[in-house]
Amino acid sequence: MSKRRMFLRMITASLLRRRSRMLIALLSIGIGATILAGLVTVYVDVPRQMAAQFRSYGANMLLVPSGSALTREEADAAMALIPDEERVGAAPYRYVYLNMVRRQQSFAAAGTDFEQVKRTSPYFKVTGRYPEGPREVLVGKGVADTVGARLNGVMELTWFPPSEPQEDREEDFDILPGMTLTGRAQGYGSREGFNDNPVYVTFTIGEDGMIASLSVDTSSETAGVGTRCSEEDFTALFIGKDPKDLVLGRDVDAVSGATVTSEAVVRAIMDAKPVTEESAVLVPRTINYTVVGILETGGEEEGYIYMSLADMGAITGESDRLDLVELSVSATQDNLERYAEEITSSGHATARLVKRVTKSETAVLGKLQALVFLVTLVVLVLTMVSVSTTMMAVVTERRREIGLRKALGASDGAIRGEFLGEGLFLGALGGLLGAALGFVFAQVVSVNVFGSDIRFNFWLLPITVIVSMAVAALSCLLPVRRAVAVDPALVLKGE
Amino acid sequence: MLFRMIKGALIRQWSKMLLIALTIALGASLATSMINVMLDVGDKVNEELKAYGANIVVKPKASSLLSEIYDVEDDGTELKQAWLKEDELGNLKTIFWAFNIRDFAPFLSISARIGEETVSVTGTWFNHHLSLPTGEELDAGVRSLRSWWDVPDGDWIDEQAPGADREIMVGAALAERLGIAKGDTITLTGTASEASVTVRGVFDSGDSADEQVWVPLDLAQSLAGLEGKVASVEVSAITTPDNDLARRAAQNPKALSRADYDTWYCTAYVSAVCYQITEVITDSAASAVRQVAESEGEILNKTQLLMILITALSLVGAALGISNLVTASVMERSREIGLLKAVGAHDKAITCVVMAEILLTAMVGTAVGYFAGLGMARFIGRRVFGSSIDIKAVVIPVVAVLISLVTVAGSLPAIRMILRLDPAEVLHGSKA
Numbered sequence: 001m002s003k004r005r006m007f008l009r010m011i012t013a014s015l016l017r018r019r020s021r022m023l024i025a026l027l028s029i030g031i032g033a034t035i036l037a038g039l040v041t042v043y044v045d046v047p048r049q050m051a052a053q054f055r056s057y058g059a060n061m062l063l064v065p066s067g068s069a070l071t072r073e074e075a076d077a078a079m080a081l082i083p084d085e086e087r088v089g090a091a092p093y094r095y096v097y098l099n100m101v102r103r104q105q106s107f108a109a110a111g112t113d114f115e116q117v118k119r120t121s122p123y124f125k126v127t128g129r130y131p132e133g134p135r136e137v138l139v140g141k142g143v144a145d146t147v148g149a150r151l152n153g154v155m156e157l158t159w160f161p162p163s164e165p166q167e168d169r170e171e172d173f174d175i176l177p178g179m180t181l182t183g184r185a186q187g188y189g190s191r192e193g194f195n196d197n198p199v200y201v202t203f204t205i206g207e208d209g210m211i212a213s214l215s216v217d218t219s220s221e222t223a224g225v226g227t228r229c230s231e232e233d234f235t236a237l238f239i240g241k242d243p244k245d246l247v248l249g250r251d252v253d254a255v256s257g258a259t260v261t262s263e264a265v266v267r268a269i270m271d272a273k274p275v276t277e278e279s280a281v282l283v284p285r286t287i288n289y290t291v292v293g294i295l296e297t298g299g300e301e302e303g304y305i306y307m308s309l310a311d312m313g314a315i316t317g318e319s320d321r322l323d324l325v326e327l328s329v330s331a332t333q334d335n336l337e338r339y340a341e342e343i344t345s346s347g348h349a350t351a352r353l354v355k356r357v358t359k360s361e362t363a364v365l366g367k368l369q370a371l372v373f374l375v376t377l378v379v380l381v382l383t384m385v386s387v388s389t390t391m392m393a394v395v396t397e398r399r400r401e402i403g404l405r406k407a408l409g410a411s412d413g414a415i416r417g418e419f420l421g422e423g424l425f426l427g428a429l430g431g432l433l434g435a436a437l438g439f440v441f442a443q444v445v446s447v448n449v450f451g452s453d454i455r456f457n458f459w460l461l462p463i464t465v466i467v468s469m470a471v472a473a474l475s476c477l478l479p480v481r482r483a484v485a486v487d488p489a490l491v492l493k494g495e
Numbered sequence: 496m497l498f499r500m501i502k503g504a505l506i507r508q509w510s511k512m513l514l515i516a517l518t519i520a521l522g523a524s525l526a527t528s529m530i531n532v533m534l535d536v537g538d539k540v541n542e543e544l545k546a547y548g549a550n551i552v553v554k555p556k557a558s559s560l561l562s563e564i565y566d567v568e569d570d571g572t573e574l575k576q577a578w579l580k581e582d583e584l585g586n587l588k589t590i591f592w593a594f595n596i597r598d599f600a601p602f603l604s605i606s607a608r609i610g611e612e613t614v615s616v617t618g619t620w621f622n623h624h625l626s627l628p629t630g631e632e633l634d635a636g637v638r639s640l641r642s643w644w645d646v647p648d649g650d651w652i653d654e655q656a657p658g659a660d661r662e663i664m665v666g667a668a669l670a671e672r673l674g675i676a677k678g679d680t681i682t683l684t685g686t687a688s689e690a691s692v693t694v695r696g697v698f699d700s701g702d703s704a705d706e707q708v709w710v711p712l713d714l715a716q717s718l719a720g721l722e723g724k725v726a727s728v729e730v731s732a733i734t735t736p737d738n739d740l741a742r743r744a745a746q747n748p749k750a751l752s753r754a755d756y757d758t759w760y761c762t763a764y765v766s767a768v769c770y771q772i773t774e775v776i777t778d779s780a781a782s783a784v785r786q787v788a789e790s791e792g793e794i795l796n797k798t799q800l801l802m803i804l805i806t807a808l809s810l811v812g813a814a815l816g817i818s819n820l821v822t823a824s825v826m827e828r829s830r831e832i833g834l835l836k837a838v839g840a841h842d843k844a845i846t847c848v849v850m851a852e853i854l855l856t857a858m859v860g861t862a863v864g865y866f867a868g869l870g871m872a873r874f875i876g877r878r879v880f881g882s883s884i885d886i887k888a889v890v891i892p893v894v895a896v897l898i899s900l901v902t903v904a905g906s907l908p909a910i911r912m913i914l915r916l917d918p919a920e921v922l923h924g925s926k927a
Contacts, residue, residue, distance in 0.1 A: 042805070364544055379529070
């Protein structure tokens with residue numbers, strides 16, 4: 001029989017014959033390996049999982065226009081610089097003031113993408129639901145309380161075009177048949193702080209060079225008085241009149257009681273400019289929305305009215321413009337800073353970090369990581385020591401056997417080698433078993449705590465097996481060496 | 496005789512017993528440290544999460560999203576603005592959950608002019624010293640509520656230093672635009688008065704405050720002629736994550752049953768703390784800042800759950816480890832047990848002797864392990880949070896019961912098994 005076969009036979013025989021003891025040793029190593037694999041997997045994955053939890057604090061990066069405006073393409077190009085898997089959410093925002101004409105109040109309104117808002121602002125508390133279809137709005141609690149908005153109620157909002165004159169318009173032009181002109185003039189006005197929105201006119205020129213049709217928008221005027229200037233009784237008076245030479249009282253009569261508004265209409269027509277391709281018709285737009293949700297945050301978001309970007313585009317006529325993109329990125333502070341720099345230098349947009357979120361997150365996350373690290377370390381060290389004491393106990397018990405073998409003429413080296421082999425075998429088996437159980441534990445933790453699958457590190461499998469083998473072998477060798485050193489006669493005698 | 500046998504075994508087999516005691520001590524220290532850390536981790540992490548700033552905002556009841564929403568300048572003429580009273584702020588430390596209120600700061604935003612430029616000025620407390628009627632002394636202010644601010648140029652205003660009421664801090668963006676640096680003296684002109692002030696520091700906040708000037712509250716009040724008035728108060732409180740009861744209570748506390756109401760009132764839910772604040776500050780409405788309050792609850796729950804699972808794993812590990820070793824040590828003594836049986840000892844007596852030995856060893860091990868565990872918990876607390884972990888007395892019985900159960904569970908079946916065997920076979924060494 002070859003030496004090697006004898007060696008193998010002795011190990012397997014010892015393992016088989018002393019089943020219960022070997023089971024104990026195996027169990028012990030298995031527990032150690034389970035804890036090693038499980039805790040290290042959790043430890044390695046915890047920063048990623050916890051960072052994801054911290055995204056509940058909302059956006060940690062903002063994209064703002066680097067020039068005058070931010071388009072969707074620019075925003076998308078800027079966001080492409082951040083890896084997809086790190087981008088938790090990206091909510092675009094477009095802010096304008098919309099007016100509730102009847103109440104003579106204006107409110108800040110935001111157009112956004114609600115699917116993304118749910119990701120970037122998970123702390124939003126919506127009574128009702130988020131808008132899904134067209135013409136649905138989510139109303140901040142502050143706004144709702146002020147105007148008495150109810151769920152499923154109707155909210156009429158008006159958008160007034162910005163009142164600064166557009167400079168790119170030509171000053172000199174000839175009035176030609178078929179042309180459409182638009183103009184505005186300050187009317188009776190309204191309460192200060194609501195709007196200084198003028199009266200708007202839009203008219204077309206007939207074959208004779210005179211006014212062929214006219215529409216007047218008096219949304220900002222006093223209801224029932226100034227608004228009568230937009231009725232056909234009044235606008236019909238202008239048909240066939242020269243838009244360059246209009247005098248109130250000579251060409252048309254003012255609406256009684258609304259002289260100021262009537263004058264404004266005349267001035268608006270005289271000052272009107274042709275509508276070109278770039279300039280839209282200057283008309284306020286009024287749209288009725290359904291309130292589908294009331295938003296509570298405890299912050300200033302409660303003072304806004306939210307609608308989809310499509311609705312915002314429909315009311316303002318600008319579908320492509322964004323004022324801000326809120327980004328929620330799951331990355332370390334260093335990486336965030338790097339992304340922000342890359343985006344800013346790419347010229348698509350300017351990226352800013354929300355310091356309140358990034359700085360606090362770094363601080364708290366660091367502590368949590370340190371906690372899990374220390375806990376893992378303590379548990380591992382204690383477990384490994386515990387495993388080796390058990391192994392030592394199992395081996396010490398076999399001093400008699402060692403003595404007998406020695407008495408029969410086995411060399412110290414052979415005995416040591418044999419025990420080492422046994423230890424390594426048990427270590428490998430226990431390590432494999434433990435690694436499997438450890439991964440199961442890590443997965444259970446991940447699913448229960450974070451609600452997502454854990455990311456396995458497959459290099460942890462060989463590491464677990466190697467560490468288990470090392471611990472088992474070391475804790476075998478120590479008592480064996482002591483037993484070998486003693487005179488076999490004494491060992492056999494049991495002293 | 497029993498005593499003598501036990502004593503003999505312990506002394507003669509000291510090295511084996513030491514191994515058992517050591518393993519049990521390891522298990523006990525693991526259990527002690529992990530349970531202590533687990534029980535205290537919520538408070539500790541909660542404390543850390545205060546870095547995110549206030550989780551409660553107090554505003555006057557009648558107001559006042561007015562200036563926020565209507566975009567109306569609150570110059571006091573057009574709309575009758577409501578205010579909170581500065582002298583009532585100390586009351587915050589008299590509510591039921593006063594101890595949980597970590598910090599608070601009042602705010603008053605006004606506009607003032609620096610030269611021709613109109614700037615937004617925020618009056619607040621930086622580290623305001625309060626002596627409460629209860630005899631308590633404390634410093635409250637924004638220094639901890641704005642932990643994310645950097646003050647690269649200059650320093651925070653120290654309200655307790657002389658001359659602090661004529662010092663201001665300027666936001667980085669505004670300072671750059673107006674060419675202001677630390678140490679400059681500028682004149683702030685408010686609606687009621689003007690003041691010559693020194694720039695104490697330039698701060699970088701990463702939000703809209705970068706465009707503002709921050710001044711001590713008294714200065715802002717005198718500039719705007721609003722002595723003793725405050726527009727809002729931010730409160731940072733340690734709270735318990737919301738549950739169903741808290742959510743129902745937040746809707747309307749009056750709708751709760753008496754027992755539910757008491758439970759809710761006496762638990763540090765954010766809604767309960769808010770409610771108690773409105774009780775002590777006249778005409779106020781306190782609301783939770785959901786961005787902070789919700790996330791806090793989320794992260795606390797997750798951290799606690801994580802620690803519970805890790806603790807559970809280490810406890811199972813320790814328990815298996817101990818019972819494993821105890822089983823091994825009993826089996827090792829099969830020859831001795833066989834001999835005792837051969838000389839006529841009753842099964843019961845043998846079990847008693849062996850169990851007593853092991854339990855005695857376990858007791859020593861547990862005691863040593865408990866204190867080692869406390870040391871470990873302290874170490875973790877100091878290293879991670881910079882403060883000791885609270886030692887809970889309840890851990891002692893838990894660890895004691897756990898270790899005894901595990902020891903008994905590890906040794907009894909093994910003793911039984913050996914006793915069932917024929918002593919002759921055991922002594923011969925052919926079995927077990």
